[in-house]
Amino acid sequence: MENIEGLMQQAPEFIVTYGLKVVMAIVIFIIGKYLSNVAKNLTTKMMLSRKIDETVASFVGNLVWGVVFVFTIIATLGQIGVQTASLVAVLGAAGLAVGLALQGSLSNFASGVLMVVFRPCRVGDYVDAAGVSGTIDEITIFSTRLLTPDNKVIVAPNSAMMNGTITNYSAQEKRRIDMVIGVGYGADIAQTKKILTEVLDNNAYVLKDPAYTIALAELADSSINFVVRPWVKTPDYWGAKFELLEQIKNALDAANIEIPYPQMDLHLKEMPAK
Known part of the structure; x- marks a missing residue:
């Protein structure tokens, strides 16, 4: 009976303390979600304003949204008393594992972003890169599509394009x-x-x-x-x-001016008599 009375006496304090935490957690979640959408939209608009490929701009915008939203979730859980240190460690380990598994794809993605940001070449340019030559038809997140003069299609990984020398024949007027x-x-x-x-x-x-x-x-x-x-x-x-x-x-x-071809003059000497 005394325990029940003690709990009843502590109930208001408990409700006030944890109620405020829950309210603050909800506020943090709402604000964090709003900021993640703002960050996504700003990133996408900034990249599109620089005439970066829409697919890449959308992908990077979603990536920024995901990063901000994950931090929002962690901050929300921390506010209501959940120990987030272990959660962060798990997320870090998972991220490392995924990064190692997708190392090649992430490298191609990063190279694709660098290509559309720094523009060593653009769609329509004729280039020598990654050991191939052709007109760039499309730059996607992971690869670049080229068309050869005889209309063959070559798909080169973005990392191979950026890690080598790019000779752009169309860059200058x-x-x-x-x-x-x-x-x-x-x-x-x-x-x-x-x-x-x-x-x-x-x-x-x-x-x-x-x-x-x-x-x-x-x-x-x-x-x-x-x-x-x-x-x-x-x-x-x-x-x-x-x-x-x-x-x-x-x-x-x-004008009767000769364009010669390679030739050799042979001079035969008289052979000695036997």
């Missing part, structure tokens, strides 16, 4: 075409340079700025080699190169 034109030793150097200059001046693809370069570069075994280096707009690169090679060949042929 202008590209230089590097050509080596060889003519015979009997050709007149001044006349040859004049013909090459006329071809470049009359080609619609060749830009006036930066100026092109035509120079004698090498006295090779079978030819005199000129370097011809015009600048063109990046999308026009291949069309310009193919057209210039054809025009240069026709112009040199019209």
